[in-house]
Amino acid sequence: MQSIIISPLLTHRLCLAPPPVNRHRLLCHGAPSIRLPSHRSTTSLRHSSCAASRDSEMATKDVQDPRIPKIASSIRVIPDFPKPGIMFQDITTLLLDTEAFKDTIDMFVERYKGKDISVVAGVEARGFIFGPPIALAIGAKFVPMRKPKKLPGKVISEEYSLEYGTDKIEMHVGAVEPGERAIIIDDLIATGGTLSAAIRLLERVGVKIVECACVIELPELKGREKLGETPLYILVESAA
Numbered sequence: 001m002q003s004i005i006i007s008p009l010l011t012h013r014l015c016l017a018p019p020p021v022n023r024h025r026l027l028c029h030g031a032p033s034i035r036l037p038s039h040r041s042t043t044s045l046r047h048s049s050c051a052a053s054r055d056s057e058m059a060t061k062d063v064q065d066p067r068i069p070k071i072a073s074s075i076r077v078i079p080d081f082p083k084p085g086i087m088f089q090d091i092t093t094l095l096l097d098t099e100a101f102k103d104t105i106d107m108f109v110e111r112y113k114g115k116d117i118s119v120v121a122g123v124e125a126r127g128f129i130f131g132p133p134i135a136l137a138i139g140a141k142f143v144p145m146r147k148p149k150k151l152p153g154k155v156i157s158e159e160y161s162l163e164y165g166t167d168k169i170e171m172h173v174g175a176v177e178p179g180e181r182a183i184i185i186d187d188l189i190a191t192g193g194t195l196s197a198a199i200r201l202l203e204r205v206g207v208k209i210v211e212c213a214c215v216i217e218l219p220e221l222k223g224r225e226k227l228g229e230t231p232l233y234i235l236v237e238s239a240a
Contacts, residue, residue: 067103072236074100075216089216089238091126091187105130107235108213109137112183117210119182121145121202123169123194126187130215134185143175145184145198156205160197169197178206188216189232192223199230 074097078088094100112134121143122131128144135142148157148168155170176182184198195212202209209230217224217234224232 065107067107068235070097071100071104071107071215075236075238077238087238089188089218091129091215094215095129104215104235105133105137108134108185111213111233112210113138115210116181117183118180119143119176119202119207121171121176121182121184121198123184123186123198124150127185130187131185134183143171143182145169145171145201156201158197158201158204160193162193167193169194169201171201176202176205176207179208180206181208181210183210184212186212186214188218189214189223189234190218190221192221192226195223196226196228199227 071094074094076090076093078090080086081088094104108130115138117138118140120131120135120138120140122128122145124144124146131144132142134140144151146169148170151170151172154173156173157168157170159166159168182202184195184202186195189195189212195214199209199212211231211233212227213233215234216236216238217232218239219237220239
């Protein structure tokens with residue numbers, strides 16, 4: 001049975017560089033537990049002009065939100081899927097709960113609306129679920145970041161390491177412009193390989209990454225350490 005533990009959110013930046021490992025939507029061994037973070041950020045974003053004020057205000061927000069327990073309880077944990085030893089974080093049950101799904105979108109929208117963000121980049125595949133409604137609500141465009149050979153036009157790609165080998169993430173050339181401000185959305189951060197590749201890809205074309213945002217973090221896998229100075233905002237921590 002899934003248990004609920006209240007815990008503060010750690011939304012900060014680290015500059016560590018652990019050895020590359022594969023990104024899994026998993027947590028191995030033991031019974032699942034969901035931790036409910038408050039929205040505390042110790043990140044101080046360093047920019048000039050009005051954008052700096054908006055980012056600093058966003059980064060220092062500290063709120064205990066009553067919607068978090070509902071969101072956390074709507075996420076189902078499936079043991080031994082897709083193989084033995086993996087605790088799969090299943091967000092399809094969240095999508096079936098209209099109140100929890102709406103609360104999830106609303107919490108991201110409230111955080112990013114009015115922050116001069118023009119790009120919401122969604123990581124394949126579950127970033128495509130949460131990204132578009134957030135983009136529409138804050139008046140930004142949605143940019144899909146896809147696996148190789150999924151986009152029909154000319155693409156720019158970024159390689160990242162897996163435990164055994166490499167993979168790539170791609171986006172269309174011309175989808176973003178230098179100087180735009182972006183957030184990167186996915187459902188979950190595990191080892192952080194895909195998100196870090198998305199950051200590098202957007203920064204290569206001159207986009208400013210305001211923050212990465214995920215519904216779930218698996219903190220034991222230390223994915224946020226791969227994000228460098230890019231802040232990470234999450235709603236729920238999941239642990240074995």
